[in-house]
Amino acid sequence: MTGAAAPAAVPAGLSASARVAAGPGGTLPVLAGDGPLALRRTRAAGPYAQVTLVGAMSAPLGGDRLRLAAEARPGAALRITSAAAMVALPGRGGGAARFDTELTVRQGGELRWLPEPLISARGSELVTHARIDLAADARLVFREEQVLGRSGEEGGRLTSRITVRWAGRTVLDQELSTGPGAPGWDGGAVLGGHRAVGQLLVVDPAAYGEGGRPAEPRPLGGTAALLPLAGAPAVLVTALAPDALALRRLLDTVTP
Amino acid sequence: MHRDHPVTFPGRHTHGAQAVRPDGRRRALRIGLGGPVGSGKTATVAALCRTLRDEVAIGVVTNDIYTREDADFLLRNAVLPAERITAVETGACPHTAIRDDISANLEAVEELEEAAGPLDLVLVESGGDNLTATFSHGLVDAQVFVIDVAGGDDIPRKGGPGVTTADLLVVNKTDLAPYVGSDLGLMARDAKAQRGGLPVVFTALTRPGGVGPVADWVRGRLAAWRTGGTQ
Amino acid sequence: MQQPSCPPPPSRPAAAAALLVLADGRFPAGGHAHSGGAEAAVRAGRITGPDSLEDFCRGRLHTAGLVAAALAAAACAGLDPVELDAAADVRTPSPALRATARRLGRQLMRAARAVWPAPELAALAAARPRGAHQPVVLGAAARAAGLTPHDAALAAGYETVSGPATAVVRLLGLDPFRATAVLARLGGELDEVAGRAVAAAGRAATGGTGELPAASAPLLEITAEAHAAWPTRLFAS
Numbered sequence: 001m002t003g004a005a006a007p008a009a010v011p012a013g014l015s016a017s018a019r020v021a022a023g024p025g026g027t028l029p030v031l032a033g034d035g036p037l038a039l040r041r042t043r044a045a046g047p048y049a050q051v052t053l054v055g056a057m058s059a060p061l062g063g064d065r066l067r068l069a070a071e072a073r074p075g076a077a078l079r080i081t082s083a084a085a086m087v088a089l090p091g092r093g094g095g096a097a098r099f100d101t102e103l104t105v106r107q108g109g110e111l112r113w114l115p116e117p118l119i120s121a122r123g124s125e126l127v128t129h130a131r132i133d134l135a136a137d138a139r140l141v142f143r144e145e146q147v148l149g150r151s152g153e154e155g156g157r158l159t160s161r162i163t164v165r166w167a168g169r170t171v172l173d174q175e176l177s178t179g180p181g182a183p184g185w186d187g188g189a190v191l192g193g194h195r196a197v198g199q200l201l202v203v204d205p206a207a208y209g210e211g212g213r214p215a216e217p218r219p220l221g222g223t224a225a226l227l228p229l230a231g232a233p234a235v236l237v238t239a240l241a242p243d244a245l246a247l248r249r250l251l252d253t254v255t256p
Numbered sequence: 257m258h259r260d261h262p263v264t265f266p267g268r269h270t271h272g273a274q275a276v277r278p279d280g281r282r283r284a285l286r287i288g289l290g291g292p293v294g295s296g297k298t299a300t301v302a303a304l305c306r307t308l309r310d311e312v313a314i315g316v317v318t319n320d321i322y323t324r325e326d327a328d329f330l331l332r333n334a335v336l337p338a339e340r341i342t343a344v345e346t347g348a349c350p351h352t353a354i355r356d357d358i359s360a361n362l363e364a365v366e367e368l369e370e371a372a373g374p375l376d377l378v379l380v381e382s383g384g385d386n387l388t389a390t391f392s393h394g395l396v397d398a399q400v401f402v403i404d405v406a407g408g409d410d411i412p413r414k415g416g417p418g419v420t421t422a423d424l425l426v427v428n429k430t431d432l433a434p435y436v437g438s439d440l441g442l443m444a445r446d447a448k449a450q451r452g453g454l455p456v457v458f459t460a461l462t463r464p465g466g467v468g469p470v471a472d473w474v475r476g477r478l479a480a481w482r483t484g485g486t487q
Numbered sequence: 488m489q490q491p492s493c494p495p496p497p498s499r500p501a502a503a504a505a506l507l508v509l510a511d512g513r514f515p516a517g518g519h520a521h522s523g524g525a526e527a528a529v530r531a532g533r534i535t536g537p538d539s540l541e542d543f544c545r546g547r548l549h550t551a552g553l554v555a556a557a558l559a560a561a562a563c564a565g566l567d568p569v570e571l572d573a574a575a576d577v578r579t580p581s582p583a584l585r586a587t588a589r590r591l592g593r594q595l596m597r598a599a600r601a602v603w604p605a606p607e608l609a610a611l612a613a614a615r616p617r618g619a620h621q622p623v624v625l626g627a628a629a630r631a632a633g634l635t636p637h638d639a640a641l642a643a644g645y646e647t648v649s650g651p652a653t654a655v656v657r658l659l660g661l662d663p664f665r666a667t668a669v670l671a672r673l674g675g676e677l678d679e680v681a682g683r684a685v686a687a688a689g690r691a692a693t694g695g696t697g698e699l700p701a702a703s704a705p706l707l708e709i710t711a712e713a714h715a716a717w718p719t720r721l722f723a724s
Contacts, residue, residue: 161701173577173701177549183676184546188533189524190704197705217582219713222531227708230576230585238580238705322719345723347520348657357515359594360723 013063022078062091072109090123105138117145124156171232194240209233288391291402293384303467305335312376350383387416409438412446517594522654527710552647555622556640556684562626563639574696575620593618599628
């Protein structure tokens with residue numbers, strides 16, 4: 001990944017980080033975050049320790065640097081949600097914001113990452129990178145939804161990358177750039193006029209690995225498809241929709 | 257039994273694909289079937305399969321304009337088990353796939369031989385095209401050009417690479433000649449004039465044993481191939 | 488990936504003209520039967536003329552094209568093609584596109600080995616008998632032909648737009664002059680993409696394949712699966 005250091009010209013934005021770690025039995029030995037990354041423990045059904053991101057009111061602004069690290073320790077089941085959509089807004093002095101997420105699931109652990117959408121407001125510039133590291137028998141449900149522009153508004157510039165390692169090997173690396181300055185992003189090869197784009201990644205060795213049934217690729221209507229990854233017990237659903245609501249409906253049909 | 261005359265077109269017999277597989281065995285004889293749309297290529301392939309399948313192990317590669325219609329026809333008519341038939345897509349240019357860029361067809365032929373076990377004969381059927389479409393010698397060992405009497409009895413006179421250079425010219429649908437006013441004698445004379453010593457057969461595939469002359473020619477080719485005669 | 492240093496290119500004179508051979512649309516490696524997603528885009532009404540063709544090609548160039556160019560440049564520079572092949576898998580979530588890339592890779596390997604025989608090509612063919620991803624083979628072929636990583640990147644990037652443009656001429660009856668003008672207008676961006684690809688390949692030589700671009704095009708991935716299931720179509724992909 002490029003850009004390890006922020007360009008010098010970027011005005012200092014806010015820097016915030018949050019950390020959460022779940023242990024077996026619904027424990028949360030680590031739970032720390034503030035500002036736009038304030039975290040709260042919330043009630044959840046089933047075996048999950050649930051954490052909700054509550055502070056993302058109007059962040060990130062241009063120049064902000066946000067970092068969230070979540071870990072499901074061996075045998076732990078962690079569910080992460082958010083209270084509202086995150087809205088990327090332009091900063092006072094311009095410049096890109098960064099939002100990095102590191103998600104780790106240890107052996108026997110499970111993570112369900114189901115936040116509300118990220119909305120890219122007009123004039124904003126945000127770079128996100130989700131790095132996911134999974135043990136060989138870890139389970140994951142990861143949902144990412146992006147909406148280009150608030151209602152009736154054109155979107156900002158959004159670059160989001162997801163890199164997934166499973167059992168020590170990279171099994172998925174995908175980056176999507178949309179909005180002003182991303183060449184060809186709205187043409188018939190990339191978004192084709194759609195304003196909501198989402199991905200649902202399901203890693204489940206019991207379902208798709210040895211002893212399970214390998215998933216078959218299949219189209220989901222005209223603008224989404226279920227794609228079994230190469231070399232991992234995982235499927236990726238990539239979906240496009242006119243808006244956030246339609247996108248969520250689509251992804252809900254395939255979310256386990 | 258047909259006697260081949262390799263001296264007529266020496267080039268035809270000098271650029272063929274490797275006759276020996278990587279494992280050292282002699283690969284299947286590859287025969288291409290080309291010709292205009294509707295002349296009876298697929299019907300000829302189907303009839304050849306029915307006639308020869310008890311004598312030799314056959315595979316078929318079709319080159320359809322639209323995906324795999326011809327392959328599906330052969331499957332529906334159950335002339336061969338499904339694993340012996342495969343289709344190549346040609347991107348709207350059937351002649352390109354058999355002549356200019358034969359890579360997809362070579363893949364298909366080799367995959368058939370791998371999947372279906374040792375084969376004696378692979379028939380490569382081109383998509384229906386025009387009189388200029390011929391097979392590359394890098395793809396097939398011999399080629400058959402199929403025309404029909406209903407396409408007009410002047411086609412042999414018009415010539416073109418298919419009519420003049422194919423190893424066998426098949427004039428099909430002779431049973432229709434009286435109805436379409438085609439002069440079989442004229443077609444035979446014109447074909448002989450265009451082709452020198454290369455063979456021409458007349459067939460009516462709808463009649464019992466109609467493919468017999470083509471099957472006999474293929475048997476001759478197979479016999480020559482087994483003894484290393486065609487390479 | 489541990490790749491502290493790349494093996495030197497095979498000792499043969501640099502042959503710039505080989506780029507013309509490799510990038511020729513008539514190079515017999517199977518490309519003519521593939522539309523690069525254009526057939527599905529035409530059916531969906533996303534390509535209807537020169538302008539939408541240009542938008543489509545621009546998006547493909549900066550996503551799949553950039554990734555292909557970087558893989559080709561890295562293979563041409565001598566990075567381990569088997570690791571690059573894995574990196575291509577990771578960047579291609581659609582099974583239909585992976586299958587297409589491997590099929591075209593095998594066809595290109597067949598042609599390249601006949602045209603520029605080289606032990607490295609034979610080794611890659613043996614390591615990936617069902618075919619390596621086409622851009623990796625393209626880079627290896629460029630290396631065997633004595634070309635530079637930049638040449639390989641240009642050829643790979645160009646292919647990602649020339650294929651759809653040619654296909655749309657057949658699919659829509661589009662004026663071939665206007666379709667070719669689209670390719671000419673994208674020339675500057677192709678140069679830029681090739682430059683970025685070479686730079687990324689350089690970083691990958693020391694930092695591993697994670698340094699390679701991972702730009703994706705959702706509609707290409709999504710529609711490839713549907714297209715592969717169409718009962719009738721003109722193009723293989």
